Amino acid sequence: MIGSLFAGISGLNANATALTVIGDNIANVNTTAFKSSRASFANVLSQSLGGSSGNEIGRGVQLWETSPLWTQGSLENTGSSTDVAINGKGFFILKDDDGSLFYSRAGEFTFDKNGLLLNPDGLLVQGYPVDSNGALNPIADITVPGESTTAPNPTGEFTLDVNLDAGSDPGQTYTTTITIFDSLGNDLPMTLTFTKDNSGPPPVVNQWEVTTDIPASYGTAAFTGAPINLNFDANGELAAGSTDLDIALTLDTGAGTPQNIQWSLVDDAGDTLGDLTQYSAESATTFQIQDGHPSGVLRNISIDEMGFVTGAYSNGRLVPLFQVALADFPSYYGLAKSGNNLYRESLASGQAMPGTPGNGTLGNLTPNALEMSNVDLAQEFVKMITAQRAFQANAKVITTSDEILAELINIKR
Numbered sequence: 001m002i003g004s005l006f007a008g009i010s011g012l013n014a015n016a017t018a019l020t021v022i023g024d025n026i027a028n029v030n031t032t033a034f035k036s037s038r039a040s041f042a043n044v045l046s047q048s049l050g051g052s053s054g055n056e057i058g059r060g061v062q063l064w065e066t067s068p069l070w071t072q073g074s075l076e077n078t079g080s081s082t083d084v085a086i087n088g089k090g091f092f093i094l095k096d097d098d099g100s101l102f103y104s105r106a107g108e109f110t111f112d113k114n115g116l117l118l119n120p121d122g123l124l125v126q127g128y129p130v131d132s133n134g135a136l137n138p139i140a141d142i143t144v145p146g147e148s149t150t151a152p153n154p155t156g157e158f159t160l161d162v163n164l165d166a167g168s169d170p171g172q173t174y175t176t177t178i179t180i181f182d183s184l185g186n187d188l189p190m191t192l193t194f195t196k197d198n199s200g201p202p203p204v205v206n207q208w209e210v211t212t213d214i215p216a217s218y219g220t221a222a223f224t225g226a227p228i229n230l231n232f233d234a235n236g237e238l239a240a241g242s243t244d245l246d247i248a249l250t251l252d253t254g255a256g257t258p259q260n261i262q263w264s265l266v267d268d269a270g271d272t273l274g275d276l277t278q279y280s281a282e283s284a285t286t287f288q289i290q291d292g293h294p295s296g297v298l299r300n301i302s303i304d305e306m307g308f309v310t311g312a313y314s315n316g317r318l319v320p321l322f323q324v325a326l327a328d329f330p331s332y333y334g335l336a337k338s339g340n341n342l343y344r345e346s347l348a349s350g351q352a353m354p355g356t357p358g359n360g361t362l363g364n365l366t367p368n369a370l371e372m373s374n375v376d377l378a379q380e381f382v383k384m385i386t387a388q389r390a391f392q393a394n395a396k397v398i399t400t401s402d403e404i405l406a407e408l409i410n411i412k413r
C-alpha cells in the first residue's frame with residue numbers, strides 16, 4: 001500500500017506541473033508571437049513481481065517533457081509602418097550592446113533618436129545594407145538617421161513620347177519642354193523645337209529639324225553635331241539608321257560643365273523605341289522621363305513584404321536602404337528560451353542560417369502587422385479540466401490508500 005501512496009503523489013506532481021504549463025499558455029494569450037507549450041507524461045520504471053515477462057506493476061507517472069508548438073499565429077494589423085510579422089518560417093535577428101545575438105518572432109520595432117531600429121528591449125534589429133547599385137552588404141545594425149538626405153543626380157538620359165503631325169506645313173514648328181537637373185540639383189527647363197522641313201529632294205519629304213536650348217541665365221544647350229534632322233518612313237516611324245542623340249550643356253549655375261545628356265531613340269540593337277512618331281494627328285507630347293533628381297530629405301520609412309526598409313524622400317524618390325535579415329534553424333525545438341519573446345541558439349537547435357525574406361525556407365514579411373499568440377483558449381480549458389480531474393483522481397488514490405492502511409493498523413486492536 002505504501003507504493004500506491006507514492007504512485008498517487010507522482011500523479012499529483014505531474015498534473016500540477018501540467019497545470020502550470022496550461023496556466024502559462026493562458027497567461028500569454030495576448031503575448032506577441034508567443035508559442036504555446038504542451039506537457040507530455042511518461043510512466044515510471046515498473047517493478048517486476050517475478051515470474052513471466054510482463055508481470056510488472058507501475059510505480060506512477062512523471063512529466064516527460066514540455067515542448068513548444070510552432071504553428072503560425074494569426075496576424076493583427078497595427079497600422080505602424082515599422083511593425084512586421086513573419087508569415088512562414090524564420091526569426092528576426094537581434095543584437096545587444098555586447099554583440100550577443102538573439103532571435104525572435106515578435107516584430108514590434110521602432111526607431112530611436114539615433115535612427116537605430118530597435119525592439120522594445122532596446123535590442124538592435126539586424127539587416128543587409130543596400131548599396132546604390134542594389135547589392136546587399138554584410139549584416140549590420142539597421143540604422144536610418146532622421147536627417148538623412150540624398151545627393152542630387154544630374155540628368156544623363158531622357159526619353160519623350162512625341163507625335164509630330166504629318167500634315168504640318170513646311171516651316172511649321174512644335175515645341176515641348178522637359179525639366180532636367182544639373183549636378184547641384186538645380187532644375188532647368190530644356191526646350192526642344194521641331195521644325196517641319198519638306199525642302200529636300202524626294203523621297204526625303206518626311207523630315208523635321210530639331211534644336212534645343214535652355215534659359216540664357218543658366219547657360220547654353222546644343223545638339224552635338226548640330227543641325228539635327230529627324231527622318232520618318234512611310235509608316236510614320238523613325239527611319240532606319242536613326243541613332244540616339246547627344247546634347248551638351250554649358251552651364252553658368254556653378255554646376256559641373258559641360259553636362260552631356262543622351263536622348264534615347266533606339267535600343268541596343270539599333271531598332272527604334274517607337275517613342276517618336278509622325279502620324280496624321282495633332283502634334284503632342286504624351287510622356288517624358290529623365291534620370292536626374294534634386295537632393296531630398298527623408299520624410300517616411302516603410303518595410304515591405306520582402307523586408308526592404310525603404311526611405312521616402314521629399315524629391316519623390318523611394319530608396320531601399322536595408323533588407324531585414326531573418327534566420328532559420330535545423331531544429332526549432334532545441335532553441336533556448338531567454339524571456340521577453342527571445343530565443344538563443346543552442347547545440348540542440350543547430351547553427352542559425354541567416355538569409356532574406358522569401359528565400360529558401362524563410363517566409364515573407366507582412367508589413368504593418370504583428371503575429372499574435374497561437375494559444376487556443378478552448379483547447380487550453382479542456383486540458384485544464386482533464387488535468388484538474390486527474391489531480392483529483394490521484395488525490396483520491398492517496399486518501400483511499402490511507403484508509404486501507406488505517407484499517408490494517410486497526411487489525412492489531
